[in-house]
Amino acid sequence: MLEVNDIVTAYGKIEALKGVSLSVPEGQITVLLGPNGAGKTTTLMSVAGLLKPKRGSVTFEGQDITGRQPGTIVQRGIALVPENRLVFPDMNVHDNLKTGAYVRNDNEIESDIESIYERFPRLKERYHQHAGTLSGGEQQMLAVARALMARPKLMLMDEPSLGLAPMIVEEIFRIIHDLNQEGTSIFLVEQNANMALKIAHQFYLLEQGLVTFSGTPGDMDENEVIQRAYLGTTA
Amino acid sequence: MIVKRFYLFAGAAAVALTGVSGTALAQKFDREVHIAGFGAKSGVVRSFGVNTEGMMRAAADKINAGGGIKLGDGKMGKVVVTFYDDRCRAEEGISVIRRIASGKFVVAVGPTCSNVAEPLFGILQKTVDDKSDSGLQFPIFTDTAIKGGLAKISAWAFRNVPNETEMYKNLFAWVKKKWPNLKTVYGGVEEDFAHSRFTWYKVMDKQAKAAGFKVLGRAKWLLADTNFTTQVRAMKKAKADIISISSHPFTLCGLLKEMRRQRVKYKVLIGLTSSSSMETLQGCARQAKGIIIPTSFAPVTAAAKEASAGGAKYKASADLHSAAAWENMMVLKQVMESKGVMAKAGTIQADRRKIRDGLAALKNTQGLIGSIKRHKSGEATKPFVYVHAQGKEWKILHDPNK
Amino acid sequence: MDYVQAIVDGLLFGAVYALIGIGFTLIFGVMNKINMAYAAASFAGAYVSLGIAQVVGLSGDFGLPPFVMFLVSAVAGGVFAYIVYLICFRFTPDHYELASLMATIGTLLMVDEMVVQATNGEPQNYPEVLQGIFDNPMLEFSEEFAIRGDLLTLFIVAVIATLGLLWVLFRTKLGLATRAVAQQRMAAQLCGIRVDRTNATTFVIAGVLGGLAGAMIGAVVGTLLQSLVVIPLTIKGLIVTVIGGLGSIPGAIVGGLMVGAFENVFLAIRGVTERDMYVMLLLFVFLAFRPQGLFGRVAVRD
């Protein structure tokens, strides 16, 4: 469904991605693991259109989307749940969700919000509250819910477990799993390799801007995966 | 008006950028006499510079049409005017005068702003032939900067600006005589403009008291003020017979409008000499109706009318300030001819000294509306008339000389 | 009674500061940057309306009716604001805020001088159209207490304009995008909002408001004099923005009224020469004890 072909993305003169290729199949959960600074977030941003790759291409459902505006990419069906949630802090929950549907022009937005509230009852309880006053877990749910408002076929998620209590992390991963079960493809970037590998169909290992391994969770010794996902191949 | 100006300005810009230079020396002249003008041609008081420059050029045209200046060796010199912009800022004024003094100019007319004149005169040599004083030795003959007493700063500085003390002394005495039952005065002063401030505290206030009026108080505001409600309220409460305002047209109009709004009652309204300009009439002719202002220029004589028409060719309006620039040019011609200025490359410093001495020795000159008395200090006492605003123009109310 | 009168006068004139403050705060809210040229560009809009009125004449057979002048000024204000956006913000580096700050200062100086050149620096009479709304320019309640009708009108229009702005911000999709960009730029992009377009639109909205404010200030003061009014109003507008809390529209309104009343009271007590010193002191008190301003959020970050 999503094909990333040999992309190079740079910040000024520093190349963060030095030719990354990977593919995300439809209906699956694909996980990207790797240590800090390996280029995971850069990869997601290059797909979502926030960064423009210097070389290489990104195709989605067979169409080239390299370097398109983020808005176009959202309209095509890819939504990114960014790292650290990034909710709109001074907007209430309801407006946050409405913003998620910004690219849509149909009249089913309100009914979609209703179904979001059914899925996330805690958001319904707080629909008039400013998002900045929500707890970390609630903000993460709101970020996911906001991305869902765009009705994506593929969701990119950047470290959804970051800084959350273990119980909340479990809940988040359950939600990811459920979403996937309902047919949304997921491309997940995680540091928490343990949890991620439990729900992943396949995974990639990214180190220093290059994909160094790809396979399914059974293909590599889990301890080694965790070792390399946290620290990289320093040994 | 704005639109028209803008085209003019665009045209001027094009001309300036393509680098059109001065006119060629016509055959009948033997040499050129360079006179520099300087003043604000940008910034708030741009109109001062525009008017001064226009009047200087018009005067030069008249002198040249009459054959030019007769030089010390009997040859004829053509007057050439160059005008520099000082943005009405002290440091630029100093820079400009140094530039002028380094050049071929024998004398300068300017600056237009008192706050430039004051530092500028400060860098000139204080007393002539004082070897210990390293100040600049260059004659300046000021037309516009009007704040009192500036010329005494240096023996090289001369002014042809009205003596406000004389004018207001005379005016208050006249008011007293004409309306003997008026007793009280309330002032208005634009506190942060050097000239306005000086004129209220050192001239109007004192002269009103000297004429036997009681000064009840004064309203104060700043050059950039747009809201005068509080000040005018106090003015209204004072119920003075005479209101005497020392301010430029910029805030004069705002104040007058507020006075009308609050229906301040007064018998006589007196204004600052600088506000007898077109700006006041354009800005608030209705509210300013009847305001009495002493001014040293009004197109009442044939000479004044001629000067006015000459300036109009350069889009300059002749007012009490810029008319002085015309007079200065005529006085300079007279001084140069009597002192035998040579206008040769090697005689510049000597010529400057001759002009200085010539100006210092003058006792009387002929101005546009009458004879001007010159003082040792470099200052002048100019004839003046009282004008009042009537509709779209200033009309003569009274001529104290008659 | 004198002080009541001073406060009321100040509050009414404070509406002028509030209008300018709203423009600053709106742009700051969205871009996190100061547009020093805001007030200048707004007044340039008022000058355009005046220029057109001078050509076609006001209210005559084919002249401009007063409300058209306001409209022209608002439109011109919007256009100028867009130009300011293009030359000062669109192509300057995003993370290096000095660049846009300096560029707007350059624009301020340039606009100022352009108007000086166009008018010879002479004050331009602005038709006092707001006065016509009441029979008497003053509403006199007693010998001691009166209110200027045109200032009251300006105050009311300012309130209406603000309500309109709030409606746009909180009830339209455009407003949603503006708020989203202001609060979380990257998330807004991820929702498909074009940041540059939203920024430009915000500039235009602020400019329209500014143009309207410029024309109304012209009508209230009766004169437009760029060089004397713009820099002082820019400074007051910035102070109002900080006191109200950067990015807060209610803050700009309350801050504007507060500064207006405060300065008038100090004018009455201490005289005009010291008045602005106390306004600055008010600002310093805020910076020292409540740096986030009246309605600002948490810490003051750049």
Add this chain to the structure above:
Amino acid sequence: MDFYFGMLQIVGLHTILGLSAYIILLTGQVSMAQAGFMSIGAYIAGMLTVLAEMHLIPAMLIGGVAAALVACIVGFPALRVKGLMLVVATIAFGEFIRIFWFNFDYQISRGGVKLGPEGGEGFKQIRFFPENGWSTLDVAIFIWVVAGAVIAAVWWMDRSRAGKVLRAVGEDDLAAQSAGINLTVVKVSAFTAGGFIAGLGGSVYAHYTTHIEHLNFDIVMATFAIIYPILGGLSNVFGTILAVIFVQVFLLEVLRPLGDLRNLLFGAMIIVVMNFMPHGLFSAQVASRIKGVFSGRKEGANA
């Protein structure tokens, strides 16, 4: 020649002014109060030479120290507000000082003449230079001795550890703090040093113009102070000097015959530079490129 010496004086004065803002800008703070600090030096040194009949040099130092003290006091609250808030705060502070002088009267009578600052009418007759027979060249040399000392001090500071610390704070103050740099000390020191230099500049300025008034130290002067280092690029002191020469000599003086148009060009130039060379005309990249041309090597990848 007098004119060229006069030009030298102006360039020297404005270089001092620009460098006073340069030091503060290095720490990432924009101070629009430099004109205010300058006015403190100007009034105090002026009062010392005119009223106390002191020699100029000690008067200058006292003027500089007074400005530094005030700047130091401003520096502390400046820690609380950052970035654009600081711009507004320093604009307000500069105006505050200006209005203070506008209200400041202190005159004594000597030989029947009143001397000293007189509120809105300004402070006239600060005639130390002409009274002591200094020629324009003498004054120009004197100004350049002061300017040279300031340039040397700032240049040396810039190359030393202190400069690296200032720049570190300017680039990322949180990171600098976590690296053990005391932000309070650094920022307040920068303000104090900037205030001292501005005060020194102001002291000379007062004697150069012989007459000062509050309007000399308005927001336009404050803008000039920061425009020089920003146009010049913050990579070294020479950028600031070149920017002063560019603005004062080329834009204001060479183009003086254009009269009306200079102000427009000035504004337009700032806009153009900020769009196309936001890091200044003489930024680090440009400087290294120029160096590269002279030493005949190509621009390195690490330039």
